[in-house]
Amino acid sequence: MDFIQLKKNCKKDASGLPSYRLALLGDCATQHLAMALKGQAYEEGIKLEVFDADYNQIVAQTLDPSSELYAFAPQAVVLCLCTEKLYESFCDSSDRAAFAEQTYRKIVGYWEAINSRISVSVLQYTYVETDDRVFGNYALKEETSFFAQLKKLNYLLAEGMRSHKNVYPVDVDSIERRLGRARFHDDKLYAIAKMPFSLEALPVIASETIGIVKALMGRFKKCVVLDLDNTLWGGVIGDDGMDGIELGELGQGHAFTDLQRWLKELKNRGIILCVCSKNNEATAKEPFENHPDMVLRLDDISMFVANWEDKATNIKTIQKTINIGMDSIVFLDDNPFERNLVKGMIPEITVPDLPEDPADYLSYLKGLNLFETTSFSSEDKDRTKQYQAEIGRAMLEQQFASFDDYLAGLEMVAEAKPFDAFHYPRIAQLTQRSNQFNLRTVRYTEAEIEEIANDEKYLTLYFTLKDKFGDHGLISVVILEKREKELFVHEWLMSCRVLKRGMEEFIVNKIMETAFANGYETVVGEYLKTPKNAMVEKIYARLGFVDRGDNTFTATKETFVPNKTLIKE
Amino acid sequence: MERSEVFERLNEIFRDVFDDENITVTEETTSSDIEDWDSLTHITLISEIEDEFDMKFAMKEVVGMKNVGEMVDIIIRES
Numbered sequence: 001m002d003f004i005q006l007k008k009n010c011k012k013d014a015s016g017l018p019s020y021r022l023a024l025l026g027d028c029a030t031q032h033l034a035m036a037l038k039g040q041a042y043e044e045g046i047k048l049e050v051f052d053a054d055y056n057q058i059v060a061q062t063l064d065p066s067s068e069l070y071a072f073a074p075q076a077v078v079l080c081l082c083t084e085k086l087y088e089s090f091c092d093s094s095d096r097a098a099f100a101e102q103t104y105r106k107i108v109g110y111w112e113a114i115n116s117r118i119s120v121s122v123l124q125y126t127y128v129e130t131d132d133r134v135f136g137n138y139a140l141k142e143e144t145s146f147f148a149q150l151k152k153l154n155y156l157l158a159e160g161m162r163s164h165k166n167v168y169p170v171d172v173d174s175i176e177r178r179l180g181r182a183r184f185h186d187d188k189l190y191a192i193a194k195m196p197f198s199l200e201a202l203p204v205i206a207s208e209t210i211g212i213v214k215a216l217m218g219r220f221k222k223c224v225v226l227d228l229d230n231t232l233w234g235g236v237i238g239d240d241g242m243d244g245i246e247l248g249e250l251g252q253g254h255a256f257t258d259l260q261r262w263l264k265e266l267k268n269r270g271i272i273l274c275v276c277s278k279n280n281e282a283t284a285k286e287p288f289e290n291h292p293d294m295v296l297r298l299d300d301i302s303m304f305v306a307n308w309e310d311k312a313t314n315i316k317t318i319q320k321t322i323n324i325g326m327d328s329i330v331f332l333d334d335n336p337f338e339r340n341l342v343k344g345m346i347p348e349i350t351v352p353d354l355p356e357d358p359a360d361y362l363s364y365l366k367g368l369n370l371f372e373t374t375s376f377s378s379e380d381k382d383r384t385k386q387y388q389a390e391i392g393r394a395m396l397e398q399q400f401a402s403f404d405d406y407l408a409g410l411e412m413v414a415e416a417k418p419f420d421a422f423h424y425p426r427i428a429q430l431t432q433r434s435n436q437f438n439l440r441t442v443r444y445t446e447a448e449i450e451e452i453a454n455d456e457k458y459l460t461l462y463f464t465l466k467d468k469f470g471d472h473g474l475i476s477v478v479i480l481e482k483r484e485k486e487l488f489v490h491e492w493l494m495s496c497r498v499l500k501r502g503m504e505e506f507i508v509n510k511i512m513e514t515a516f517a518n519g520y521e522t523v524v525g526e527y528l529k530t531p532k533n534a535m536v537e538k539i540y541a542r543l544g545f546v547d548r549g550d551n552t553f554t555a556t557k558e559t560f561v562p563n564k565t566l567i568k569e
Numbered sequence: 570m571e572r573s574e575v576f577e578r579l580n581e582i583f584r585d586v587f588d589d590e591n592i593t594v595t596e597e598t599t600s601s602d603i604e605d606w607d608s609l610t611h612i613t614l615i616s617e618i619e620d621e622f623d624m625k626f627a628m629k630e631v632v633g634m635k636n637v638g639e640m641v642d643i644i645i646r647e648s
Binding site (some may be wrong): 003007008011031032188189191192193195198200231282445 | 585586588608609612613616617618626627628631632647
């Protein structure tokens with residue numbers, strides 16, 4: 001996608017697409033960047049409304065409560081700061097050893113000024129690390145050199161973001177490294193127009209920025225479905241056998257081992273791995289069990305499907321079983337025929353066109369940057385285990401005479417508690433991830449969750465569930481807003497992993513108990529339709545609320561009868 | 570490169586950048602003849618021309634060119 005195409009996209013009709021409001025503040029000329037962002041968002045199916053502040057107005061826009069920035073009410077603010085401008089203030093500074101620290105404090109000042117007035121995400125561009133060569137290579141060793149201070153500043157910014165939960169990095173510096181200085185920057189454009197980025201760099205910067213916006217909107221990848229022969233190892237296990245497939249030292253083996261190592265890292269980050277292979281199951285599983293050079297083992301795989309059905313059908317089965325959106329799945333297969341079949345049958349899925357040479361697989365996949373995220377919590381590491389337990393439950397279900405017998409056999413125990421600091425990251429993450437079981441689809445950042453937890457106006461509940469197969473962890477979030485005569489369910493979402501076990505019933509009972517305990521006799525729930533949450537359209541009506549016909553539902557102390565559930569507290 | 574060939578390729582670029590299929594530039598065309606030709610689009614235009622003809626304008630040419638004819642002189646000289 002080149003800049004001209006992105007520019008043309010800006011004129012296309014984006015009405016009907018989900019919209020997002022983005023403010024752009026920079027100490028350089030940002031008009032072209034604004035166009036690139038808008039055009040790229042259109043490519044990704046987002047209607048981006050951009051407020052592009054005038055040149056170098058960051059201080060005025062962030063500090064003045066009546067500024068255009070705050071009037072615009074953005075959902076995210078991009079801070080685009082350029083090294084050229086930084087160099088000017090470095091040259092003017094008298095205490096150069098403290099330059100990075102001082103500049104860092106100034107930038108944190110912007111973050112905090114913005115977040116003291118509005119609760120938004122801040123996308124902080126990193127500084128491009130170009131040296132002025134005044135000290136030559138010695139610059140790295142010399143504390144007062146520009147290069148040393150510049151590198152330190154980027155480090156301080158990254159570190160500062162760890163305690164400023166709403167601030168996310170966009171690593172523009174790494175884009176420059178990938179493209180090379182000559183392609184990334186045009187001296188003439190900066191001299192004439194204060195543009196730090198070339199037209200060639202803008203689409204790349206826009207793509208990375210919009211990738212993060214998508215993650216903030218809850219659109220990111222959760223699962224990789226893997227082919228086996230010639231994708232995870234060289235050769236065909238059914239023909240070449242255990243001794244013949246290429247892994248490790250054998251033939252092209254290292255390319256496959258490296259890919260597996262990377263996939264395992266993704267798994268540890270919380271991406272679910274599944275296998276979808278045209279093979280006999282026992283044959284396909286053997287390398288995972290017994291091959292000494294396999295990095296991936298069976299316990300890394302959440303769901304293993306090996307049969308002779310077509311792959312599109314198998315992928316649909318996987319998607320239904322693990323219960324995530326098709327657009328959050330990536331399918332890896334070396335065979336163009338299989339890829340095209342899957343793309344044709346399942347348009348929402350992402351199918352990278354792997355290069356022919358397995359040596360290039362990994363670099364190609366890294367280049368696609370498919371796994372953008374805006375959060376990471378300790379629960380992510382255990383996700384694979386949870387899904388494996390889930391599939392164990394699915395197997396158990398088939399053995400029981402009735403569904404209730406099955407549920408009783410699970411020995412489920414839930415707990416309900418108000419939000420606490422330890423769980424803020426997971427709660428925020430769930431609000432960002434959940435699309436299907438989500439009544440009002442309000443996305444919260446960690447800082448906003450903390451605010452709500454401490455706000456007298458709200459009552460909050462999070463729910464955990466465990467059973468004899470394992471711990472689901474924190475799976476549902478409820479935010480109740482105190483209104484004059486009623487308690488309003490401001491948000492209710494639940495992980496689809498625990499659907500149809502009586503958890504919905506348990507939660508609604510708990511909401512009503514909480515209302516009564518706090519002196520409310522009426523609870524009102526609302527359903528806000530999105531393209532993905534049709535499954536909960538009538539959930540309140542099903543659980544004892546009266547449908548008022550305008551997508552709101554109400555239950556009162558007089559009429560509410562607690563729902564039956566087999567979950568114990 | 571023939572002058573007519575440069576004009577032909579330039580026309581394509583102008584039409585692309587200004588998103589207007591009816592543009593035809595001549596020796597005398599200036600920024601006041603094309604409605605959207607402001608300083609911002611000028612930057613876009615210059616970058617696209619440099620790309621297409623694999624050449625670079627000098628800074629003083631970017632800010633000093635008087636009409637498309639001058640632009641073509643530079644392109645022929647530099648590419």
